[in-house]
Amino acid sequence: xxxxxxxxxxxxxxxxxxxxxxxxxxxxxxxxxxxxxxxxxxxxxxxxxxxxxxxxxxxxxxxxxxxxxxxxxxxxxxxxxxxxxxxxxxxxxxxxxxxxxxxxxxxxxxxxxxxxxxxxxxxxxxxxx
Amino acid sequence: xxxxxxxxxxxxxxxxxxxxxxxxxxxxxxxxxxxxxxxxxxxxxxxxxxxxxxxxxxxxxxxxxxxxxxxxxxxxxxxxxxxxxxxxxxxxxxxxxxxxxxxxxxxxxxxxxxxx
Numbered sequence: 001x002x003x004x005x006x007x008x009x010x011x012x013x014x015x016x017x018x019x020x021x022x023x024x025x026x027x028x029x030x031x032x033x034x035x036x037x038x039x040x041x042x043x044x045x046x047x048x049x050x051x052x053x054x055x056x057x058x059x060x061x062x063x064x065x066x067x068x069x070x071x072x073x074x075x076x077x078x079x080x081x082x083x084x085x086x087x088x089x090x091x092x093x094x095x096x097x098x099x100x101x102x103x104x105x106x107x108x109x110x111x112x113x114x115x116x117x118x119x120x121x122x123x124x125x126x127x128x129x
Numbered sequence: 130x131x132x133x134x135x136x137x138x139x140x141x142x143x144x145x146x147x148x149x150x151x152x153x154x155x156x157x158x159x160x161x162x163x164x165x166x167x168x169x170x171x172x173x174x175x176x177x178x179x180x181x182x183x184x185x186x187x188x189x190x191x192x193x194x195x196x197x198x199x200x201x202x203x204x205x206x207x208x209x210x211x212x213x214x215x216x217x218x219x220x221x222x223x224x225x226x227x228x229x230x231x232x233x234x235x236x237x238x239x240x241x242x243x244x245x
Contacts, residue, residue, distance in 0.1 A: 086145065103220075109153060
């Protein structure tokens with residue numbers, strides 16, 4: 001008795017499931033988020049690809065006048081491998097800051113002494129462009 | 130002997146760091162004063178020559194005195210309105226956010242609708 005009553009009530013009360021197509025991300029017409037690549041900050045949410053960072057860091061280091069461009073590799077140490085001194089190191093870090101429009105704090109910039117450290121720092125920096 | 134050697138090395142490395150950071154700040158400040166590249170290169174070479182002139186000084190107290198003098202000179206001639214990268218603290222874009230996109234509105238009673 002109770003079970004038949006329950007099923008009879010539920011048959012009337014239940015709402016059939018409809019697919020809500022308009023909430024699927026594939027439907028491009030709805031809402032402000034339909035374009036997934038839209039930037040939600042003035043800077044932009046896109047990040048540099050690591051290969052691009054490597055290429056540009058190598059370019060900057062190669063264009064430094066006091067070293068031999070053919071020796072530059074993604075892992076070379078500025079002072080040990082490329083024969084620069086500590087002030088040249090400072091100049092290279094400043095050139096990298098200008099290339100990627102960064103502002104690196106002095107203490108952190110002081111620790112960047114090789115290409116792979118620079119690549120690591122810049123590719124992990126959210127503001128590098 | 131080893132204690133004094135360690136003390137010497139510690140003092141020496143602290144001086145090297147001070148010189149690197151001073152050179153970095155001074156080089157950036159040179160770029161603030163000389164906004165064009167062709168002016169900046171000449172000024173940067175002069176700055177580098179000033180640092181290189183005392184490259185071979187060995188006496189620790191003399192080095193300290195030279196660094197102190199150089200830092201005093203740097204602070205005296207600092208640019209009053211330096212260039213700051215826009216997103217960095219003090220930059221023109223720091224804490225500035227774009228207007229939210231059209232179609233977004235704020236629901237002020239979010240979470241309380243059921244109680245009405």
